[in-house]
Amino acid sequence: MAKEAVFKDGQVLRFPVSARVLHSIHTLSFLVLLYTGLARMWPDMSILVGDDLLLGQTIHHIAAVLFVALPLIMLVAFPKGAGRFLKELASWDKDDTEWMKKFIPWMIRPQSVKLPPQGEEKAGQKVSAWMMIICAALIAISGILMWTAQNIPAVLVRWMYVVHDLSMIILIFLGIMHIYMAMLFPATRRGRMSMVTGYVPEEEAKHGWKKWYDGLKKEGEK
Numbered sequence: 727m728a729k730e731a732v733f734k735d736g737q738v739l740r741f742p743v744s745a746r747v748l749h750s751i752h753t754l755s756f757l758v759l760l761y762t763g764l765a766r767m768w769p770d771m772s773i774l775v776g777d778d779l780l781l782g783q784t785i786h787h788i789a790a791v792l793f794v795a796l797p798l799i800m801l802v803a804f805p806k807g808a809g810r811f812l813k814e815l816a817s818w819d820k821d822d823t824e825w826m827k828k829f830i831p832w833m834i835r836p837q838s839v840k841l842p843p844q845g846e847e848k849a850g851q852k853v854s855a856w857m858m859i860i861c862a863a864l865i866a867i868s869g870i871l872m873w874t875a876q877n878i879p880a881v882l883v884r885w886m887y888v889v890h891d892l893s894m895i896i897l898i899f900l901g902i903m904h905i906y907m908a909m910l911f912p913a914t915r916r917g918r919m920s921m922v923t924g925y926v927p928e929e930e931a932k933h934g935w936k937k938w939y940d941g942l943k944k945e946g947e948k
């Protein structure tokens with residue numbers, strides 16, 4: 727496959743094909759997990775899988791394997807990109823702290839609050855991504871223990887139900903916030919096609935991820 731240009735038609739590449747494929751399949755498997763999980767708790771919701779509890783459970787398990795295995799496969803298949811993303815998530819500087827302090831006032835009055843320059847991921851994106859990773863890991867571990875419940879003390883299995891449900895509630899909240907910021911919030915929604923096309927408008931990159939954008943520009947001039 728031909729390498730995608732970093733700059734193209736006033737846009738800049740944010741996500742290569744591998745990241746977009748991972749994001750799409752991950753989102754799909756998350757939605758299937760959510761639906762089949764809720765249908766198990768409230769059978770009235772199970773119109774799509776009907777009364778067949780085993781079918782619902784099997785679909786839930788298949789989606790769970792996809793949800794957990796896919797990021798791990800990507801980690802092995804694309805170590806450079808995955809390593810760069812994780813390194814970015816683990817980085818934190820004064821501007822990130824300042825960004826977090828100004829986040830709520832900026833959400834209320836985006837025109838009058840100036841946010842400090844950000845790297846490839848904004849401070850809020852880093853916090854949200856770590857919370858997503860931690861919740862997904864807890865959901866996966868508790869899910870595996872619930873799946874293999876016969877070999878595990880009943881009290882531990884009961885706790886795993888609590889961990890599984892609480893982590894999912896937090897993940898749903900993060901998901902709603904994530905979709906709102908990516909697709910609807912006027913000050914950030916200009917990049918909403920980036921997980922489909924890979925690109926964001928340069929103007930958006932200059933404002934939202936200034937340090938990252940300036941770094942790419944400098945590299946391009948070499």
Ligand code: HEM
Pocket residue numbers: 740749752753756847851852854855858901904905908909917918919920921926
């Ligand atoms: C319909 C559902 C979703 C939509 C529309 C959506 C949209 C997007 C968009 C537009 C971006 C790029 C933001 C940027 O330019 O930095 C993004 C990034 C990302 N998405 Fe999603 N997303 C969805 C679901 C999910 C789910 C279910 C997860 C994880 C469980 C997820 C995890 C991430 C992560 C970790 C990033 C990179 C960091 C960040 O931007 O927060 N997304 N998403």
